[in-house]
Amino acid sequence: MAKSLGPVKRKFSPWTEPSATPFIRFEDITKRYGDFVAVDNLTLDIYEREFFSLLGPSGCGKTTLMRMLAGFEEPTSGRILLQGKDLSGTPPYKRPTNMMFQSYALFPHMSVEKNITFGLEQDGLAKADIAARVEEMLKLVKLESFAKRKPAQLSGGQRQRVALARSLAKRPKVLLLDEPLGALDRKLREETQFELMDIQHTLGLTFLIVTHDQEEAMTVSDRIAVMDKGVVMQVATPAEIYEAPNSRYVAEFIGDINILECSMVGQPRPSLLAGHPPHTTLDSQGLMIGVEQDCKAGVGEQVAFAIRPEKVRISLDPPADGTANAVHGEVWDIGYLGDFSVFLVKLDDGRILRAAQANVSRLVDRPITFGDRVWLTWSVDAGLVLTR
Template sequence: MALQSQRVRLGAVRSNFAPWNDPAAKPLIRFESVTKQFSDTVAVTDLSLNIYEGEFFCLLGPSGCGKTTLMRMLAGFEQPTSGKVILGGQDLSGVPPYNRPVNMMFQSYALFPHMNVSKNIAFGLKQDGMAAKEIDQRVQEMLKLVQLERLANRYPSQLSGGQRQRVALARALAKRPKVLLLDEPLGALDKKLREETQFELMDLQNDLGTTFVVVTHDQEEAMTMADRIAVMNKGHIEQVGTPGEIYEQPNTRFIAEFVGDVNVIEGKVAGRNEVGHWHIATAASEDFMTIDDADEVLDDGQEIAIAIRPEKMIIGRKLPENSPNLMKGEVWDIGYLGDWTVYRIKLDCGALVRVSRANVNRYVDNPISWDERVELSFVPNAAVILSR
């Protein structure tokens, strides 16, 4: 992965913020060999992870993978069975939630229905004994931050889902925690509002510089917002990386299949060519497939899988004869999504693959239709070899 990152950046990045690449940088949060067991169930297994100050970090994974348990251990609602949780150099063992410099925003928002917006935001500040004048100043600051000044006197029942989400966010930020924990923060919003709020959260976090740790099972949400993502599975971390690294260079088959759409083609290693590309024998192609994946060390005859994203494949009725990684098949299904058209192709070997094509024009002359014979291709560096 390091060699690949030096050679070419994987995916788009939104900033040059990358303290994890600095050997001298000290993490703000450290999970050291943490295990959490509930009776006979092990929720987190010997997990180690570093999160840096000012980072927007996402814990991503399917239900039951341990991501919420990890966040609750950081918040102090659960204690590790073994291992340490360290924040700012302090071992948090035995430190109660109210004495930790973190705040948590829950999926349900947990607003007080009998309090208006201002009083909801002020609640935690009053509990801490802050002076009334300072509370008022802080509440006004938070209202401006989340653009709810006009709604200060409304009650939660009078707000939309997106507005309630902002109130909960303002209340969590009012105490100025070092770390803000967000558990499925956008799950209650509709699709369009969720997409808009993702960018608002990114801008807000960037302006504040507060470390955000978000738990989500929504891969698109994680890919949009995070500086880095830790993908979890069955209590351990499969891979940590930027969204581009997770998507373009998955370490395992689980990562490739969980994050985004992917075609997985089984094959066997058949050596390398003169420029160092791997030759892979597969049932999907008459010739060897040629894959440029320098990060993998493979043995001849080794069984592997090739992962290729649908949008990286080329489709046509007849492609040039010298097209790399040529496959042939028949159109099985077509899905028109507006911005994309998705084709499901049944290859001659019987396997089904997906191909996505961007709809850059409103009108299509002689479009590919059901039951047509087509050819598929992809360039050697578009695919990734998965040996595990």
């Protein structure tokens, strides 16, 4: 049985079922603007009721991909399927999707309820049905008492919820969110992320969000597609993306990480513990590192060893565990972030490693400070060998 890499939000993983049919399928999609390739021969499956994130830096192709699904752009080649139907040639207003833009695009002269009503009236719904739908949406986003206000009379978070209610009012099969929380301050953004998750679970819709914010994607998503230069680098759950990145690009893009250049000096050998993966030995400029991983690289090949700062223990005392990886150095800098502290430790060969320590109490008997000689240690299963 595969080792669990972290908690999941819910018991929902259709992508692990061989018989599951994708709700949305991007099939061999390429999008060119002249000589520039925005999306490069990309294939990606998204499942019904999934909260899926496209994550990457500006210019990686994530927004272009979403706009093609919405019908605002047409692929240069390839096709997009929704519930098995090819969307080629289908205009945006006939697609069962709706998009919530970063700017919210609310009508400033209309009240909250009129903003929500507008799209329903365009669709020709009966007045009674419109009234019931608007009441339902206002209740869903907790804005019942703000129905008569204009957008200018609302906070940024309230305007965001109005835009969400308007997008959901037409009951799309897929809600597309283009950097929807970018205009909110950090605290409100974090609160709204959980509200989005609750609404998505309540309605049972498929949400596709485009974001460059790693924490946002990690918080809301069932799965994440990390993109770079029009290509999907990895698709996995947030825990898998963080704990088992498949490349240096993904490892460095998601969170903080230490990466040491190494060469293979020992082929994987059986673990001393039953049921554990084989051990691999690496040489990083004289620092010997043991890794509990079956690495496919051969002896002498160049690889990278990656380890998250929170998995590196820092101590003034030598390690008591003789089986742990250990290295000596000097505290070069300290970042105090409230809930935890980050220590930059300069090794004797000049390299810098980061160690993160939770501030679990207000008082520390032997505080670690600038200039201290310290030991950094980590277990054989804490890091990861990357071959690309």
